[in-house]
Amino acid sequence: MHIALYRNRHTIEGRKDQLVRDLKHVVVDADELLNELANSTAEEFAATRTRIEDRLGKARAALEDARVTASRKLGAAADATQEYVHENPWKAIGLPVVAGLIVAFLLSRR
Numbered sequence: 001m002h003i004a005l006y007r008n009r010h011t012i013e014g015r016k017d018q019l020v021r022d023l024k025h026v027v028v029d030a031d032e033l034l035n036e037l038a039n040s041t042a043e044e045f046a047a048t049r050t051r052i053e054d055r056l057g058k059a060r061a062a063l064e065d066a067r068v069t070a071s072r073k074l075g076a077a078a079d080a081t082q083e084y085v086h087e088n089p090w091k092a093i094g095l096p097v098v099a100g101l102i103v104a105f106l107l108s109r110r
Contacts, residue, residue, distance in 0.1 A: 012073075015066060022059040029055055 029052040036048055085092040 019062045019066060022055065022062055026055045026059050
């Protein structure tokens with residue numbers, strides 16, 4: 001289980017890094033478009049705009065993939081938590097109660 005979590009985290013980090021790179025490329029392309037706008041022909045402007053739209057589309061797709069992946073993983077974590085609570089109700093309820101009592105005891109000594 002621990003290895004699977006580590007592998008998933010590595011995959012998420014890789015996707016996040018790729019998304020950041022894609023967004024940086026979009027910003028660089030937009031900056032180029034603004035710089036070229038004053039001295040460019042309509043064809044050059046259109047080519048740059050097409051390149052920006054392509055990169056922006058890829059960044060949007062990557063964001064959607066990241067959202068779907070995060071949603072799926074959040075659902076899996078919620079399911080695992082619910083299963084743990086159902087299998088170990090006293091641990092799930094008892095530990096926070098004991099921790100609260102210890103904190104209350106320590107605060108009352110002040």
